[in-house]
Amino acid sequence: MIKYIIGDFISANVAWFLYNLYRYYTVETYEFLGSLKSYLAFPRIIEGQILFPLLFIFLFILSGYYNQPYLKSRLSEFFSTFFSVMTGVFLLFFIAIINDIQRIPLNSYAMLGVMFLIMFCCVYAVRAVITYHATKKIHDGYWGFNTLIIGTGNHAANLYRELTKKDRSLGYNIQGFIKTDDEKEEVNPLLPNFPVYSISDIETSVKQFNIEELIISLDRHNRSTLHKVINRLYPLNLPIRLQINEFEMLTSHIKLSNIYGTPLIDISKCSLSECEKNLKRFFDIIGSSLALIILSPVYLFLAIRIKCGGKGPVIYRQKRIGFRRKEFTLYKFRTMVNDAEKNGPSLSKENDTRITSFGRIMRKYRLDELPQFWNVLKGDMSIVGPRPEREYYIDQIIKKAPHYSLLHQIRPGITSWGMVKYGYARNIDEMIKRLKYEILYLENMSLLVDLKIIIYTIKTVFTGKGL
Template identity: 45%
Template sequence: IHRRNTGFKTMIVGGSEKAVEIYREINELPKGTGHQFVGFININGVDRLLESELPYLGHIDDVEQVLREHDIEEVIIALESVEHDRLKTIISRLEGGDVRIKILPDMYDILSGTVEMSNIFGALLISVNSEVMPVWQRTFKRIFDVCVSIVALIVLLPLFIVLAILVKMSSPGPVFFRQQRIGKNGQTFMIVKFRTMYENSEQNGPQLSSTNDPRITNIGRFMRKSRLDEFPQFYNVLIGDMSLVGPRPERQFYIDQIATVEPQFLELTKVRPGITSWGQVKYGYAESVDQMLDRMKYDLLYLKNRSLSLDFKIMLYTVLIIFKGAGK
């Protein structure tokens, strides 16, 4: 690393004088800092001063594609003062890509109170660390997820059989409903639920369900109120696609719509989605994109205060909802 022969594949966000300055400052250090610079992207489509030093990889609008194509592991954000208002939006988009993010010290005050900071590298950069749950808690959370899922799948098997029969009797179609959702760091997975709607209910494209939705079967309405339709997701938890507690996974179709209005929504994709969530407990099912935005506030609050104690509190509320049949 110190000999600059290897390091994290690094990209710079910014193409103006500030970006050139930070690149040269890092590059001129006597020892390597662990950065293997791949190139840069800009945010206005114009500033490309850094092109004399590094390859131009594209515009900020293409950042997700650039991260994937070049296997970027670390990103340094070097913006001019007039561009600082876009910092939070840029970080929200980057956090969905499982990359280390570093900013210049003069940007610290913009993020103070919303994102944790750690590790100053050579007095040059500050590492942005939005993970508020300690490593030991994250490890325990995963072990707990696996253990509970195994027990639940075994103990609830008789209930699964009864529900499967009721679903099959309610209308033609499969017992289980499978659909592609977006998981941690934007990875897709197939979510599994008991089918609560008549078959082919989305022939005209994606459509959120509503309270008196005629597409929902009678048994489906009961399962939704009691959250029983979500129980097959213990399998998703067991294989690592989901967690017991976390923001509910959404479809890319709706994520694209919401992120256009509120880029912070992308922050919810940096953790494993959950069978239940603070938003699900406090708000319930969303019937429109506007309601999804309202529910997002609860899930962002959870994200900024994640802890085992909060997870257990959410699970307790969920159990009460199941027994009361009070799901919304």
């Protein structure tokens, strides 16, 4: 990734320098500056030489280009570069170049086209060279990713042969096999002479061999078994791949990770593109920052009102399970009496006596959720995403609805499709009923859907339909 960032920065600098040369020799207004040296030393030109390449790097980050530094698709790389450069050129044109339109003897659209052509050629040429050398090293076997195959049956043995018999390497350096709890038979004798570990020891195996990829290849399993394995692997925060013949067993949209050789799908990713993921996180940071600043008087009022209402902390902290099954601390304004769960976890009920009078008002307008913007800023949550639950309840949900584990592909949210369409759940069965809306969101994720959910949430808040 560092090579791509450095390459892009250098190529953007070169492109902007070349474009300034073009402007010098075509825009008559700069003749008063005298020599080319004087022109290049002009303060505006120097500022642009420093700032505009940084603007392009920022746009490239948002485009998601740096998210996956290896095994890039040449075609997707071309289009990613094309559209991100086009966006940057338009911004540059309207920020800096448009002021010169009246002084440019050529058509302004021609200037725009020249800028795009120079920038695209410089950036894409450097990227293509880096990608070519990286891909060649992988296919020649010099570079690879330490991989564990989850499974010890015939499918696992066949998969190993398929991955290793190719004329060119696919980049998977198999380090061993993992035997799942549901595989009762002895290890397949056709497996190569590699270590076989129990899935209960997978964390140790991952650290020992510096594992970078996981591939599931089980002989006999149902949907429940598959999701059980996936749920076990999520906390490792590694790509989890599955052979294409298992595609129909999953409920979320999944994309092929490679069309060459053995087709595998990455089931650890949601349906958002890398660009959409970065944009979603970018808007989360901007939105949560603005909310924390603008709503600070509301925070202060609520804090004082809660403190005056009785004993106990203003902020209620609770452990929840989030992205890739990682535990985090969720913050809410306290709406219940102190020590409301001294006898163990207990969901709120209708007319729950543990809820304070002011707490009931906060819940009605969902004001108790406001501190979660801090969770969003920290990266624990998103503004829109599945509602995070406690592990105590997740374990019960998964027994009845194993596909709940798919929700851990993304960050949980302050609001969600489930909260908009269903609302608060008061028991496990209601949580499972709400789950269908969360899965529906997972399959249809987009920035437009997020915006719709936010609008409906605002409507819920102002109409007091939070309960």
